[in-house]
Amino acid sequence: MPSIDVCFSPELLHLYNLTGKIAVVVDVLRATSSMVTALSHGVTHITPVSELEACLAYREKGYLVAAERDGLKADGFDLGNSPFHYLEEDRTGRFLAITTTNGTKAMRLSSSADEVLAGAFLNVGAVADYLRKAGKDVVVVCAGWKGLFNLEDTLFAGALADRLQGEFTFDHDATQAAWHLYNTAKEDKMGFLANASHVQRMKRLDILKDTEFCLQEDVYTVVPVLQGDILVAAE
Amino acid sequence: MPSIDVCFSPELLHLYNLTGKIAVVVDVLRATSSMVTALSHGVTHITPVSELEACLAYREKGYLVAAERDGLKADGFDLGNSPFHYLEEDRTGRFLAITTTNGTKAMRLSSSADEVLAGAFLNVGAVADYLRKAGKDVVVVCAGWKGLFNLEDTLFAGALADRLQGEFTFDHDATQAAWHLYNTAKEDKMGFLANASHVQRMKRLDILKDTEFCLQEDVYTVVPVLQGDILVAAE
Structure with a gap:
């Protein structure tokens, strides 16, 4: 039976062997x-970028460019990092460059894996289906916050483990912790996270609406998979 | 109000500022x-040592020397790493050198803290009392297992946070996770840990008895505090 493991921070990823595995x-x-x-x-290609300036440069190539600073859309960009920005207009066929410090770092460090997927509550069921079909060992790589453990990414890891229970082993302490935390939180994830550090930061910026949106499970069936430096929807 | 934070692995400790704080x-x-x-x-001084050979050398100075390899007492040593070994004979006034790879590393990396304590379920109430009196910010440093998150050290962090609830803030995600996990586990820590990786390793070596002993709360009132390279009982 394949296993599901969880890495709570990119700072711990050097302790994991990703060879032959799928990183989520x-x-x-x-x-x-x-x-x-x-x-x-409608977006067809996503380029994750660490730096604001490098991201903005993609605009000259016709990309949509997305970036936030301190929780708001950064000056000169088309979009911030809110998922709602992708619901507002037709984005069919557009390429997107998006800045994400923690997420880009986590993806870059995961490149030794056989495949790198992007997971979220919004597509957790689709990611679970993908992993079941692949049948390989899985490591969930939590982007964390500046290298630190965070609750919301851990809850996602627990939700994914929960979907795969009985089909994947979870004989790693981190997987068990994530699964227990998800089971404590699942009836009211928003309430559970009310005191989490990131949600506290976001509350101050009136973007709790984003958090509620991001905590919904199985809204979408797309599985973003990394091809080179670009994320596309898995076939 | 002082805060209690938790570092799940010595590999993450560089992200924490221990200045002015107490590391447990x-x-x-x-x-x-x-x-x-x-x-x-009865032991009055403990020297934690990383390496087996360095530890054995303390015997010439009259120390008791303790070491394990693969869960058993290492050849040539007086004691293994089982707490039961300290109950068998009178150790009054003895000095002890003990090998502990993960624990020694965690202590060495914590040396920028104002004070470094050694915590365990066995003395969790005494540690909580000590911290209340000190009134400083606290970081629980989990030794982990070869740099990885482990459940048993996390449960201790949660137990300590639980004792300090209302007197210390726990506005860090790691503290909240540890506290929730402890509250899930506390009625049956042994059962909760039954699938934990370290307990699985120990089960294979018939030392579940040690685990049961180590999970007992408030058996002792001593608080080991680091003075230079040596642990002594706090006054």
Whole structure:
């Protein structure tokens, strides 16, 4: 039986061997949630970028460019990091460059895996289906917050483990912790996260609406998969 | 109000600022549990050592020397790492050198803290009392297992947070996760840990008895505190 393991921070990823495995990168608030939403609403290619300036340069190539600073759309960009921005207009066929410090780092560090997916609550069921079909060992790579453990990415790891229970082993302490936390939180994830550090930061910026959106499960069926440096929807 | 934070692995400790804070190092199975037991049964000084050979060299200075390899007492040593070894004979006034790879590393990396304590379920109430009196910010440093998150050290962090609830803030995601996990586990920690990786390893070696002993709360009132490279009982 394949196994599902969880890495709570990119800073711990050097302790994991990703060879032959599938890495599921998650940054629930809000990078991977926005990526899933974008690919579900017409965007065809996503380039994750660490730096604001490098991201903005993609505009000259005709890309939509997305970036936030301190929770708001950064000056000169088409979109911020809110998933709602992808619901507002028709984005059919557009290419997107998006800045995400924690998420881009996690994806880059996961490149030794056989495949790198982007996961979020919004597509958790589709990711679980994909992993079942692949039948390989899985490592959920939590983007965290500046290298630190965070609750929302951990809950996603627990939700994914929950979907795969009985079909994947979870004999790793991190997987068990994530699964228990998800089971404590699942009836009211918003309430559970009310005191989480990131939600506290976001509350101050009136973007709780984004958090509620990002905590919904199975809204989309797209599975973003990394091909080179670009995320596209898996076939 | 002072805060209690939790670092799940020595590999993440560089992200924490320990200046002005108290670090509580925990390696429940079994290093810090054995240290607490030793100081409670007559040992007066403990030198934690990373390497087997360096530890054995302390014997020439009249120290008791303790080491395990693969869960058993290492050849040529007086004691293994089981806390039961400190209950068998009178150890009054003895100095002890003990090998503990994960625990020693965690203590060394915590040296920028104002004070470094050794915590275990066996003395969790005494540690909480000590921290209340000190009134400083606290970081629980989980020794983990080869740099990875582990459940038993996390449960200790949650137990300590639980004792300090209302007197210390826990506005860090790691603290909240540890506290929730402890509350899920507390009625049956042994059952909760039955599938944990370290307990699985220990089961294979017939040392579940040690685990049961180490999961008991408030057996001892000693608080080991680091003075230079040596742990002694706090006054």
